[in-house]
Amino acid sequence: MQRRLAAAWLRDEEAHRRANSEGRNYWDLYIAELCAQMGLSADVIGRDQLATPGTLSRYSCLLLGALEDRPPSMPERQALGDWLEQGGLLIGFNTRGLDGLFGIAPADLPPVPDNPFAQSACVVLGEHRLCQGIRPALHPEQPLLAFGELRPAKVVDAEVVARLVGLDRHCDLGAAVTCRQAGRGWAVYFGFALPHTLWALHQGRPVDRDWDGDGYFRTGDIFVIGDNEIEVPYADHLVWLVENVVALSRLPLIYALPPANDRAATALFYWAGDDEFAAGDQVRASDFMRSLGLPYHINIMYKQGDFSLSPQEGEHIRANGHDYSLHYNFVPSDGFPSAFEFSAADVSQQADAFYERFGVRAYATVNHWLRWTGYAEPARWMSQVGGKGDGSFVHARMPPLDPCDIFGFPFGTSFPFRFYDDWRQGNELLQFVEKPLTGYEMGYSSEATDYTQLHRLLDLTQRQHLMTSLFYHSNRIANIPNCRAAICEVLRYIEEKGLAAKHLSLNGVVRWWFDRLASSVGNVRDGEGGLSLDVVCEHADGLVLRLPVEGGEGAHVRCDGKQCLHEVWQERGRSWLMVVVPQGEHRVEVVGAS
Numbered sequence: 001m002q003r004r005l006a007a008a009w010l011r012d013e014e015a016h017r018r019a020n021s022e023g024r025n026y027w028d029l030y031i032a033e034l035c036a037q038m039g040l041s042a043d044v045i046g047r048d049q050l051a052t053p054g055t056l057s058r059y060s061c062l063l064l065g066a067l068e069d070r071p072p073s074m075p076e077r078q079a080l081g082d083w084l085e086q087g088g089l090l091i092g093f094n095t096r097g098l099d100g101l102f103g104i105a106p107a108d109l110p111p112v113p114d115n116p117f118a119q120s121a122c123v124v125l126g127e128h129r130l131c132q133g134i135r136p137a138l139h140p141e142q143p144l145l146a147f148g149e150l151r152p153a154k155v156v157d158a159e160v161v162a163r164l165v166g167l168d169r170h171c172d173l174g175a176a177v178t179c180r181q182a183g184r185g186w187a188v189y190f191g192f193a194l195p196h197t198l199w200a201l202h203q204g205r206p207v208d209r210d211w212d213g214d215g216y217f218r219t220g221d222i223f224v225i226g227d228n229e230i231e232v233p234y235a236d237h238l239v240w241l242v243e244n245v246v247a248l249s250r251l252p253l254i255y256a257l258p259p260a261n262d263r264a265a266t267a268l269f270y271w272a273g274d275d276e277f278a279a280g281d282q283v284r285a286s287d288f289m290r291s292l293g294l295p296y297h298i299n300i301m302y303k304q305g306d307f308s309l310s311p312q313e314g315e316h317i318r319a320n321g322h323d324y325s326l327h328y329n330f331v332p333s334d335g336f337p338s339a340f341e342f343s344a345a346d347v348s349q350q351a352d353a354f355y356e357r358f359g360v361r362a363y364a365t366v367n368h369w370l371r372w373t374g375y376a377e378p379a380r381w382m383s384q385v386g387g388k389g390d391g392s393f394v395h396a397r398m399p400p401l402d403p404c405d406i407f408g409f410p411f412g413t414s415f416p417f418r419f420y421d422d423w424r425q426g427n428e429l430l431q432f433v434e435k436p437l438t439g440y441e442m443g444y445s446s447e448a449t450d451y452t453q454l455h456r457l458l459d460l461t462q463r464q465h466l467m468t469s470l471f472y473h474s475n476r477i478a479n480i481p482n483c484r485a486a487i488c489e490v491l492r493y494i495e496e497k498g499l500a501a502k503h504l505s506l507n508g509v510v511r512w513w514f515d516r517l518a519s520s521v522g523n524v525r526d527g528e529g530g531l532s533l534d535v536v537c538e539h540a541d542g543l544v545l546r547l548p549v550e551g552g553e554g555a556h557v558r559c560d561g562k563q564c565l566h567e568v569w570q571e572r573g574r575s576w577l578m579v580v581v582p583q584g585e586h587r588v589e590v591v592g593a594s
């Protein structure tokens with residue numbers, strides 16, 4: 001018998017409208033971004049479709065938010081129960097009205113902060129199979145974080161996957177994640193607002209004050225992890241947990257990293273730096289990076305109507321295979337009138353000046369001194385002048401003003417994410433991504449090299465398959481021998497450890513991310529003859545499918561009828577078939593992988 005595998009998430013339009021009209025974000029909208037982060041191709045269905053005959057039978061995996069306005073009715077519960085028994089995977093985030101299906105009863109409701117950007121609880125991963133391989137590698141004792149509403153569970157007929165504890169890290173609040181096998185299906189409940197948590201971690205809070213007190217509106221004012229360990233990508237860990245859950249339904253995912261030399265990459269590094277208006281250094285830095293065979297992306301600083309790069313030097317950089325883009329400058333010592341707000345007009349003035357000088361629109365950019373203002377406004381303004389991504393979200397707490405040789409994930413992630421505007425704009429999705437900095441001027445100072453932190457970052461990147469920024473200013477590459485030595489050390493270490501590393505520029509990362517978002521998996525059929533699916537790949541270097549399998553060593557994989565490249569990875573408590581698919585539309589068939 002053949003089963004169709006497909007996922008959908010439910011967008012509750014009524015709850016969306018009501019939340020926005022009451023001055024709140026519709027936080028469950030971020031289930032869409034969760035799916036994008038996982039690389040899960042998912043349809044969106046409306047609240048009224050939940051009980052429509054035929055809707056459920058089209059899907060094998062359903063992701064639901066709180067449904068607090070209109071919990072499922074008796075007929076809806078019955079239909080979902082039947083669907084579950086027949087092999088459905090039901091994933092609920094704080095979902096009301098389905099406790100029986102999840103095998104839970106509500107625990108006492110803990111108080112939560114009024115502030116939606118304040119942490120509301122801690123999530124402690126258990127020994128359950130679904131948690132395997134996703135504990136914070138460098139800080140295993142650090143709990144994960146929850147933001148927003150809590151609805152912890154008491155277990156009736158389910159397994160506890162993770163526990164919810166109070167901000168003191170001890171007081172037990174109930175189950176944070178539970179898992180129940182029901183017939184041939186699974187019901188997995190999250191007793192905290194995982195979509196809200198991801199959104200709050202990624203985009204943080206509005207910069208409407210100098211929250212960190214460093215004298216400027218900067219991206220250090222945005223992040224919301226408080227005093228929690230900065231070396232843990234909290235959002236990524238939650239995404240990986242949901243990936244492990246989705247794997248129960250055998251749905252394929254599009255892996256977060258592009259292929260490296262026709263293999264699944266185990267680590268991705270992107271190379272970028274700002275020029276800080278230092279004339280001549282841009283070309284010297286670009287030539288050095290080219291001599292190592294590395295990509296590089298230089299942000300060219302605007303200063304009082306001028307740039308220190310000539311169009312001819314820009315051509316030289318491009319001929320090296322490198323990118324140059326705009327370094328927006330809203331810093332008072334360079335003539336900008338305010339250390340706090342800036343405006344759409346300020347953004348478009350500098351973007352237009354860049355266009356007039358170089359004849360191209362800046363694609364992905366970085367702001368000098370990591371300046372920011374408001375919430376999603378700068379993202380909107382930059383996208384209105386042709387920008388597609390920003391790399392200004394900081395990697396460390398500030399002060400210090402310039403945190404060198406430090407890595408961290410204050411925004412909970414090493415991956416790009418799209419901006420969603422706030423409730424005043426209807427939570428509109430902007431086609432503009434943030435790729436947070438994670439490593440910055442690693443491995444050296446002017447006086448010495450020290451590779452301790454650099455090696456820790458490279459090891460972590462490999463172990464958890466992160467997208468790590470190796471950010472080195474062009475003026476430092478050109479003038480500081482220790483900086484160049486640190487860059488050479490990255491390549492030596494990658495070689496020594498045998499990493500399947502992919503190297504990109506910042507533009508390259510953003511381009512890959514949009515190509516991955518535009519790619520899709522569909523028409524997935526699972527039967528005795530094996531698994532088959534259609535892939536649309538929009539990226540020139542191809543993409544990697546991540547297929548959860550048991551075993552997998554004896555699998556035969558065909559793409560359009562021909563043998564195709566694949567590897568079996570053993571991690572996170574199971575096997576994954578990693579299949580490289582080239583650009584274009586393809587039919588992939590897998591046999592012999594149970």
Ligand SMILES: [Zn+2]
Binds near residue numbers: 369
């Ligand atoms: Zn700068």
